Amino acid sequence: MYATEFLDLPPLRAAAGTVRLPGSKSISNRVLLLAALSDGATLIHDLLDSDDTRVMITALKQLGCAVEPQGEALRVTGLGGRLAVREAQLFLGNAGTAMRPLAASLALLAGLHGGRFELGGVPRMHERPIGDLVDALRQIGCQIDYLGNEGYPPLRLAGGQPRVGAPIRVRGDVSSQFLTALLLALPLLSHQGELVIEVEGELISKPYVEITLNLLRRFGVEVARDGWSRFTIPAHSRYRSPGDIHVEGDASSASYFIALGALAADAAAPLRIEGVGADSIQGDIRFVEAAEAMGAQVRQGPNWLEVWRGAWPLKALDLDCNHIPDAAMTLAVMALYASGPTRLRNIASWRVKETDRITAMATELRKLGAGVSEGPDFIEVTPPAAWQPAAIRTYDDHRIAMCFSLAAFNGLAGARPPVPVRILDPKCVAKTFPDYFETLFGVVTTDPADIPVITIDGPTASGKGTLASGVAQKLGYHLLDSGALYRATALAAQRAGIPADDEARLAALAAALPLHFDEQGVWLDGENVTDALRREEVGALASQISAHPAVRCALTGLQLAFRRLPGLVADGRDMGTVIFPDAPLKVFLTASAATRAERRHKQLISKGFSANIDDLLQDLEARDARDRSRSTAPLKPAEDAMSLDNSALSIEASVQQVLDWWQQRRPF
Numbered sequence: 001m002y003a004t005e006f007l008d009l010p011p012l013r014a015a016a017g018t019v020r021l022p023g024s025k026s027i028s029n030r031v032l033l034l035a036a037l038s039d040g041a042t043l044i045h046d047l048l049d050s051d052d053t054r055v056m057i058t059a060l061k062q063l064g065c066a067v068e069p070q071g072e073a074l075r076v077t078g079l080g081g082r083l084a085v086r087e088a089q090l091f092l093g094n095a096g097t098a099m100r101p102l103a104a105s106l107a108l109l110a111g112l113h114g115g116r117f118e119l120g121g122v123p124r125m126h127e128r129p130i131g132d133l134v135d136a137l138r139q140i141g142c143q144i145d146y147l148g149n150e151g152y153p154p155l156r157l158a159g160g161q162p163r164v165g166a167p168i169r170v171r172g173d174v175s176s177q178f179l180t181a182l183l184l185a186l187p188l189l190s191h192q193g194e195l196v197i198e199v200e201g202e203l204i205s206k207p208y209v210e211i212t213l214n215l216l217r218r219f220g221v222e223v224a225r226d227g228w229s230r231f232t233i234p235a236h237s238r239y240r241s242p243g244d245i246h247v248e249g250d251a252s253s254a255s256y257f258i259a260l261g262a263l264a265a266d267a268a269a270p271l272r273i274e275g276v277g278a279d280s281i282q283g284d285i286r287f288v289e290a291a292e293a294m295g296a297q298v299r300q301g302p303n304w305l306e307v308w309r310g311a312w313p314l315k316a317l318d319l320d321c322n323h324i325p326d327a328a329m330t331l332a333v334m335a336l337y338a339s340g341p342t343r344l345r346n347i348a349s350w351r352v353k354e355t356d357r358i359t360a361m362a363t364e365l366r367k368l369g370a371g372v373s374e375g376p377d378f379i380e381v382t383p384p385a386a387w388q389p390a391a392i393r394t395y396d397d398h399r400i401a402m403c404f405s406l407a408a409f410n411g412l413a414g415a416r417p418p419v420p421v422r423i424l425d426p427k428c429v430a431k432t433f434p435d436y437f438e439t440l441f442g443v444v445t446t447d448p449a450d451i452p453v454i455t456i457d458g459p460t461a462s463g464k465g466t467l468a469s470g471v472a473q474k475l476g477y478h479l480l481d482s483g484a485l486y487r488a489t490a491l492a493a494q495r496a497g498i499p500a501d502d503e504a505r506l507a508a509l510a511a512a513l514p515l516h517f518d519e520q521g522v523w524l525d526g527e528n529v530t531d532a533l534r535r536e537e538v539g540a541l542a543s544q545i546s547a548h549p550a551v552r553c554a555l556t557g558l559q560l561a562f563r564r565l566p567g568l569v570a571d572g573r574d575m576g577t578v579i580f581p582d583a584p585l586k587v588f589l590t591a592s593a594a595t596r597a598e599r600r601h602k603q604l605i606s607k608g609f610s611a612n613i614d615d616l617l618q619d620l621e622a623r624d625a626r627d628r629s630r631s632t633a634p635l636k637p638a639e640d641a642m643s644l645d646n647s648a649l650s651i652e653a654s655v656q657q658v659l660d661w662w663q664q665r666r667p668f
């Protein structure tokens with residue numbers, strides 16, 4: 001996950017490959033609750049692992065429910081409609097799919113068995129209405145108090161005497177989650193008799209209610225439905241675990257990749273999406289129809305889709321989006337690529353989601369140059385006449401972050417030059433799709449020249465690696481420690497007994513190095529050599545063998561391959577002069593020889609190597625002289641490099657200086 005302040009997406013061009021979707025959030029949280037309320041244990045497969053499911057799991061554990069991993073699945077041992085814990089304070093983040101159903105279920109259980117529960121979340125959760133659900137629960141005798149503002153969480157559920165009686169009325173035109181919460185909770189009261197729910201107003205987001213009914217059936221409760229206005233829960237309904245249950249991929253998350261296929265995949269190599277398809281029980285699967293109406297070509301199987309570009313530009317749309325409220329946000333960004341204005345109607349529910357999504361989408365689309373008009377329940381988007389680079393605010397709303405990533409394809413819509421897009425607070429995608437951006441980068445391509453590189457060159461022990469790693473971490477970029485490649489070649493040569501002057505054998509060795517990098521360090525032929533590479537004699541030998549042009553040539557391709565989305569920070573001696581001469585920011589890092597010897601001394605001692613500071617100073621000066629004087633790719637600043645002497649600068653200040661230079665070069 002990108003836990004950076006922002007993530008810059010360079011202009012993107014094409015998409016191909018296969019995406020495996022994470023589990024559906026709506027199904028995951030419903031299944032977790034149903035499993036917890038059931039008799040027996042349920043083994044849940046393919047559950048979504050995200051912020052919203054984590055708050056649900058934590059709450060269920062607090063309530064005394066056993067939730068344990070079993071292999072790749074999660075085993076939930078149900079409480080059988082009883083209370084194992086009678087008092088708890090539950091923090092439910094910003095998860096509406098946890099807050100509403102838990103509020104309803106615990107209000108009933110607190111009344112039936114005696115209990116006291118407080119439910120709250122993040123500040124935005126306390127701005128999301130819940131009054132209609134509370135009113136419905138009060139009709140049957142639940143005792144619910146508002147602990148903050150009337151009509152909003154946090155809530156206290158304590159006491160009361162729930163009784164089956166007249167039909168329970170609930171509004172259906174603000175959020176379908178109120179009805180879903182009642183449908184999930186009321187079977188707990190059905191030992192008293194049949195329960196009827198009557199929906200007031202036109203029910204919105206019906207497909208989500210269909211998911212609820214479908215899952216109730218899987219857990220043994222058959223609800224009778226009369227149109228969309230009357231629902232009957234039979235007397236003596238009882239939740240029974242189905243044993244095993246599989247969560248299908250998230251159809252709302254599929255929308256970004258369906259759109260991606262429509263924008264940037266070719267018929268010869270469509271984008272394949274696995275986890276949802278024609279058999280999906282999720283309403284957002286109908287996003288496929290909307291995408292097709294805009295020109296996407298789609299082929300589908302029971303649980304997969306293949307998508308590629310049909311019409312171009314996309315066809316403008318005028319659509320009632322009540323049936324796909326979440327996925328419709330993706331249409332608003334696809335509209336940037338359409339032949340005219342696209343109007344999305346009947347989306348009033350956007351205003352009470354993670355943020356006021358109509359206002360947020362309008363504000364951010366305008367930043368890119370689009371013309372946008374909005375009303376209480378619609379948005380109309382006219383494609384930009386001139387695209388502008390934009391830093392997209394995401395309002396702690398995962399869907400805004402994900403759908404705006406599609407704006408990075410503006411080059412395909414004729415933006416000249418194509419503009420980069422900055423996504424602020426990218427980690428908000430953790431709500432439903434923690435590795436969304438990694439997944440995106442796995443299936444998109446761009447011109448390597450568009451992938452930004454920051455180079456940091458300089459003499460040994462100047463702090464290049466430390467600085468490069470700090471900058472890469474802040475930007476979410478990949479890291480290339482090119483010295484490690486030369487050091488690994490030196491170590492391998494030492495072990496193979498290849499003399500330092502045998503250029504041909506050294507080059508052959510470098511060309512076939514079984515080298516691998518991961519979070520644990522550098523691996524040579526399956527052995528972690530991270531510490532071995534830091535030995536001084538290995539560095540000195542690396543300096544000698546790196547003077548051979550054939551060795552440098554053998555390692556060039558490997559270094560270039562590090563230039564991957566979303567960007568790269570590369571440190572070494574010739575990063576800015578030879579390997580990445582087009583890098584938009586080049587830094588030449590120096591520090592006095594005495595300072596560097598002192599740092600290296602400390603570094604080696606801390607790793608358990610013995611070292612003498614005077615010897616280190618001598619070696620380091622000899623190494624600098626050799627690296628500077630060699631004929632091929634000598635150590636020297638690129639003509640356009642920024643000089644940084646960090647002798648008296650802390651690591652943090654050095655990182656900040658480079659980030660400041662980087663920001664000055666960015667168009668945001």
Ligand SMILES: Nc1ncnc2c1ncn2[C@@H]1O[C@H](COP(=O)(O)OP(=O)(O)OP(=O)(O)O)[C@@H](O)[C@H]1O
Pocket residue numbers: 459460461462463464465466467483539599600602603646649650651654
């Ligand atoms: N600004 C700084 N202030 C103090 N210590 C620093 C600073 N920058 C780096 N160091 C320390 O100096 C030591 C050497 O840093 P680092 O390994 O990053 O240098 P390098 O230039 O990459 O070395 P080499 O070229 O040998 O790979 C490390 O222990 C690091 O923590």
Ligand SMILES: Nc1ccn([C@H]2C[C@H](O)[C@@H](COP(=O)(O)O)O2)c(=O)n1
Pocket residue numbers: 460461482483484486487539542543546547571572573574575623627
């Ligand atoms: N781009 C590079 C990186 C490194 N080298 C050589 C010269 C160095 O003395 C040696 C070890 O590098 P270090 O890990 O100390 O950065 O490798 C090079 O020639 N070009």
